Structure formats: C-alpha cells, structure tokens
Amino acid sequence: MQKRLIAAALLGTALLTACGTNNKNVAESPGIYKHSGNTINKQNDEDLYNPEKVNTQSEKEKEFGFVRQVKSPVPNKNVNFNQDNAMNREKVAKSISNILVTIPNVHDASVLVTDEEVLVAYRTDAKDKKDRFEVADQVKKTAMSVVPRWFHVYVTDDTSLRQDVKNIAYMDSNSQNKEETIKGLVKRMLSRSPQGRKVNDGENPNGEVINKHKNKAEDQDEYRERMDNGNL
Template identity: 30%
Template sequence: MKLKMFVFSLLFGGIALAGCGTAENAEDADRTLNGDGSLNEFQEPTQLDPEQEMSSRLGYVRYNKEELDQNEEDKVIRMDRKQYADTISRLLLRNDGFTEVATLVTDEEVLIAYNQPDKIERDKAASIARQTAYSVIPRFFHVYVSDKPVSFRDIQSLQNSTTLSDDYDATLDSIIEDMKKAPQGDEFMEKNLNKEDREHEQYEQYE
C-alpha cells in the first residue's frame, strides 16, 4: 500500500511539474528579448479592418500551359468594366486640377469626360487623362477623352446600355466623333503600342 502511494505521489508530482513548465514556456512565448537582452512583453499585431486587410493583400497565381488548357477550355476572359471605370476615374482625380471625371468602359473603348483644369493646357490635360486610362486597361482598347461639358451627359446616356442594346453602336460612334473634336493629347501612348501586338491579342468579352 505504501509503495502504491509512493508511486502515485511521484506520478502526480511529475505531472504538476510538467504543467508548470508548460505554463512557463507559454508565458515565455508571449515575451521577446529587447536589444539589451531584457524581456519585453509580446504585443499582438494591430488588427486591420476588413477594407484595410483586403487592400493590403497581394495577388498571385501560377499555372503551367497544360493546367491552363485543361481548366480554361471554351472559356472567355471576363472583365469587370465598372471596376475599370471606377479605377480610372479615381486615379485621374488624384491629379491636381481635375475635380470631376466620368468614365465609360465598353468592350473596346474607354470614354473619359473631365473638367478642364484651370492651370493645365488642354492638350496636356488630355494626355494625362489618356495616359491614366492606358495605365489601367489592356492595350487593345482605344481611349477618347473630352473636356466638353456636354460629354458628361453623353457618356451618362449610355450607362444603362449593353453592347446588345438597340442603336448602341450608332449612339456610341456619334459620342466618340463628338469627343474627338476636343483635344486628344499627344499620341505617344498609342505610338508605343506595337501594332502587331494589337492584332494578335485575342480577348473575348461579354456582358
């Protein structure tokens, strides 16, 4: 009987010591060393709100050709045109002098209406607007800009249309022709785009 009590005491004491050691290790894990070797309580990183967390994340994908062929057969590339329009407008408004911008993105065109900045020449403002769009969209798009006040109304008239709407093509062509009467800036962006690349870039979009 005494032997059993002795064995039990040893086991209980060992478990207690192990528990203390675990607790001490857990406590030490919550502390870090300062530069002078002294202990410093560990501080949890500041929690980000959902919007900050989403905007801070990086985007990464990796495929090989075989995986792409297997997974993407008979699929088309989807484009969020509204997101493109939103991004272009926001970026352009970050330039000094631009206080109002409207952007319409179709399947092949980007139409941008903006107020004419007071301290920027019209041609330069048009170049800034076009360069902003080309920094966001795929290279096969054509960009048209206008500082004419009526262009805001013209672009807005198509906001609820689709590429399948009646008279869509005719209305779009008419708006573009009117926008081209405003300065379009220099042509350096389009000159730098290889024409052969434009012809061979195959993108399919749908609503």
C-alpha cells in the first residue's frame, strides 16, 4: 500500500512539472509574445486567432484591433519613437478633415497639423453668432479627439484664412520664423472666429492651460491668454 502511495505521488509531481513547463513554454514562445520588446498584432499572427482562416476581406474590416507589447528585458533599450511611433501628420490631417465634412453645416475643411497645434479653416453656412459658436465647438472637439491630448486646436470659419493655413503647410519643424508665422495666424483665427466652449475648468477652448502654475513652455503656447492680455 505504501509503495502505491509513493508511486502515485511521484506520478502527480511529474504531471505538475510537465504542465508548468508547458505553460512556461507557451508564455515565452517566440511565436506568441517575444521578450525582445517586439509587438504582436492580431493580423500578423492570424494562425493564433483565426486558425480556420474563414474571414473574407470585408469581414476583416469589422474585426477589433489588438496589440500586445512586451517590455524589452534589455536595460535602457527604449522604443524609437522617431521611427516606430512618429505621427504621420498628413494622415492625421486627412483623418480630421474626413470627419469634419460629415458635420452638418460644414462643407469643406482645411486642416494643418504642426508640432503641437492643429489649425482648421472650414466653410459653414451658419450665420448667426450662436450657430457659428456651436459649429466651432463641434469642429474643435472633433480635431481634439484625433490628436494627442497635449495638442492645441484653433479653428476659423473665415474662409479668407484658408490660404494662410495652406501656406504654413509648406513649412516644417526646422523652418525659420515658423513660430512667428503660426502665432500670427492663430491671432487672426482667434480674433475673427468663435472657438467653442472651454475644454474643462483648467483649459480654455483651445486646450491651453489657464491655471497660475503653468511652466514657461506652456505659457509660450497659450496664444489666447496672451492675446487677451495684449501680449500677442
């Protein structure tokens, strides 16, 4: 009897060990999640999620997007944001403009995405002050929903400023007088067009910080507050 109990215990231990090793192999398998800091995308590893490959192309468009990123075990090996995660500003501008023209009373929209601002010039048939305010609020919120939260968004329904927005598109992050050119256009946009409601109690309609504890960089970006104080 005692020999049988010992044999059963040894067999159980062997099974548990095998199971643990199996789970470890699955978790660390390069075919699932690499420990090199690589990303696994659902569509890149379809065998894991769709072994029967039954989805057609139209069905794929309805799928959820899934990504798992595993932290690299190599110390100080950071993600290269410039190459891997740099935002394609033209694609972002296109995405924003595509959504904007679906808004009632917005018939076309020119969108410029810079280092930290989104400038939108749009044409609307809204005429009175209240309607213009509501359209501006929708346009502003739409742009904010697409870009990273720290971007500031400025809008105008003055179609004469559309060319000014387009002119800045020929500049880039290294262009001389970039800041002054953008600043001048933002000033005209703020003075000629409504900007909608403030984002929250700590941010004005353009997403600029309005508390007294802002740092120098934030202060330089707050065109609205500087203009109101006569410093723009």
